[in-house]
Amino acid sequence: MSASTATPSARATRTRPSDLARAQALTGWLFVMPTTVLYLTFVLAPVILTVILSFSYFDPMIGSRWVGLDNYARFFTSPRSLKIFFNTLQFTFFAVTFNVSVGLILAMALNRAMPGWLLYFFRLAFFLPVIIAAAFVSIVWTYFFGDDLGVINYFLRLVGLANVRWLTDSTMAMTSIIIMDVWKNTGFFMIIFIAALQGLPRSITEAAVMDGTPAWRQFFRITLPYISPVVFFCIVFASIGALQVYESIVILTKGGPGDATRSLSILIVEEGFSSFQVGYAAAISVVMTVIILIITAIQQLLSRKWVQQ
């Protein structure tokens, strides 16, 4: 910024500074125009409209009316929506915990010297699930999680174990969805942790090795504190994604058995687009967004604290 304001005065002989500043402002507005217009149309205005909808009973035929907090009251008092809310939080808690911790363990395991082709192979294996659509891999996993014809149960029987009803048992279904989610997403966190670990100054770890510090102590005393901002970022990033979980559940269990695995996103689509309870669906999506905003705000506050230290 200081550079760009200094330049015009340096070349004042050629063009008057005011002309240049005007040209700069004009170009600036021209360049941000497409993004600004699209952003207003497809993000900001819809968000504001959703908030307004959430306070109303929407009916395009009879006309909409303002209902205040009714939609929110309905969400927070109905046992069914609370159960679905709890499902989502439960999924988020376990998916985040395992995605981040497994990702960190994998990163520690891979953060060592190895030939290039091996590194390519590891990145391929662990990152491929990350980039292939959840909708695609979930279909494959429905056959892995099958009862009698399922791939996993085949191997369980092979070693003498009993079939597990991965998706049809209401206490097991959520666990199965979390298992698939960790398979799919942990590689993302692994890659981020590898990058963070490579920033760890070698002199410190080497000194610790020389002193004969045990490995677990090195991890808790040196490595973990050093990468803790990254760990925290990963927890926040994973939570925001997990709160929105949709297609993996739709495809694996359709929210069932019963409501055992139904998530907030599924409820939003069902209420908004099948039952046409648009105001109610809007309220649910606002609740989801507020949780995301709170999580992000906490992260911002804490990371500012870290930077100051």
Add this chain to the structure above:
Amino acid sequence: MSSALRTVSAKRWLDASIIAVMVLLAIGMLLPFLWLFSTSFRLPSEAYKLPPAFLPPNLDLTNYFAVFDSRVPFLQIYGNSLLIAVVVTIGQMVTCTLAAFAFSRLSFKGRDALFMVLLIGLMFPAQVTILPIYLGYARVGLINQPIGIALMYLTSSFGVFLMRQFMLSQPKALEEAALMDGAGYLKIFWRISLPQLRPALSALGIITFTQTWNYYFQARVLLGRESAMTLPVAMDMLRGYMGAGNLSVVMAAMSMAVLPVMLLFLIAQKFVIEGITMSGIKN
């Protein structure tokens, strides 16, 4: 000295055994993909047969041709997915780069405030914008139009953020010299800044293409008609039509559906990983 040697060789053993375990784990990670490709080559009558196949029993493409003979307009659906992904990718490369140039190189009134407002957009999930977009689209006739989805994603806060971060890390000397020589901002952008942006542009392009190819929530809500669908939604429907009888045809369709992103990844692994993790670290 002998003890030092011993620790060195112990460390080497440890390294080797950890890598051996990781190789097994990595193969395990790939099993769903191996199963998907192998099943697509199995005879439909044997698709469910146990043991499951993790290596293709043959390379007969019958199941692949069967996809195109099915009730589902697979070619058109594939075309919809390609159209949306290509339009969105090109669109974001243009709009995000232009905006990022303005945010990082030009000073104008309201610049920083506007950027903050854009950044807030990173936090809004699709769930909180979809209802008004649906209602608006219903009014202007964009429901069941693949281009409607493309329109929604012609820009992204993330893309602007990514490109701006990259531009801020680039030296400005050349641009300032050109300005001294009397070049206009348009010329500077086109001739000097843009050529330097190639790595960031490919990262953005790859991320955007992958993301758009994979959209499900938005597509499921806005594109209900078969002929307007995209692959992620259509695969689930195809599975329903085929029933239990034709799993290998479903997997053949799926193999074709994952192909573009998978090829992108096999060829440009480094770019894909750097691009996608850039979103993580730079935040």
